[in-house]
Amino acid sequence: MPDSIPSVAEVGLTSAPLESMAFHFAQFCKPYSEDFMLCKNGTQDPEKCLKEGRRVTRCALDLINKLKANCEPEWKKHWECLDKKNHHLWQCRAEEKPFNDCVFTKLGLTKTIPETPEEQTPIHLKQNPFM
Numbered sequence: 001m002p003d004s005i006p007s008v009a010e011v012g013l014t015s016a017p018l019e020s021m022a023f024h025f026a027q028f029c030k031p032y033s034e035d036f037m038l039c040k041n042g043t044q045d046p047e048k049c050l051k052e053g054r055r056v057t058r059c060a061l062d063l064i065n066k067l068k069a070n071c072e073p074e075w076k077k078h079w080e081c082l083d084k085k086n087h088h089l090w091q092c093r094a095e096e097k098p099f100n101d102c103v104f105t106k107l108g109l110t111k112t113i114p115e116t117p118e119e120q121t122p123i124h125l126k127q128n129p130f131m
Contacts, residue, residue: 005050008057013064016083020075020096021067023111024103029059071102 001007011018018025026033032055039049067075078099081092089096103109 001050002047006054008054009061011057011060011064014083016079016087017075019082019087019089020079020099021063023113024067024107024109025060025063027109027112028063028107029056032056032059066107067103070106071099074099074102 036052085091
């Protein structure tokens with residue numbers, strides 16, 4: 001790694017916790033992710049975007065630390081469910097709701113599901129979210 005690129009720790013999570021936090025990551029780290037994608041789309045040289053990539057990783061680590069500090073029990077229940085249920089989100093809606101509520105309340109984030117029609121209630125806000 002070039003000296004001009006700041007060092008950052010690896011995220012160090014498996015797929016279930018990453019999937020569980022994915023929608024929250026999308027909102028929390030949006031500016032860094034967009035900068036990284038703009039950089040990647042603007043060059044054929046991946047080395048030119050290492051700084052932007054490190055910023056995304058640093059933001060993810062910040063979110064992980066905030067989740068652990070504020071919502072760890074709810075987050076753990078949700079990602080353990082995903083791990084046991086073959087990553088089927090629909091099978092873990094009961095565990096997802098308390099996790100989302102904690103994130104909304106304690107971290108002030110919202111959850112936006114892409115391509116949900118405006119007149120339709122998003123799945124995570126439905127009274128009976130099972131399909």
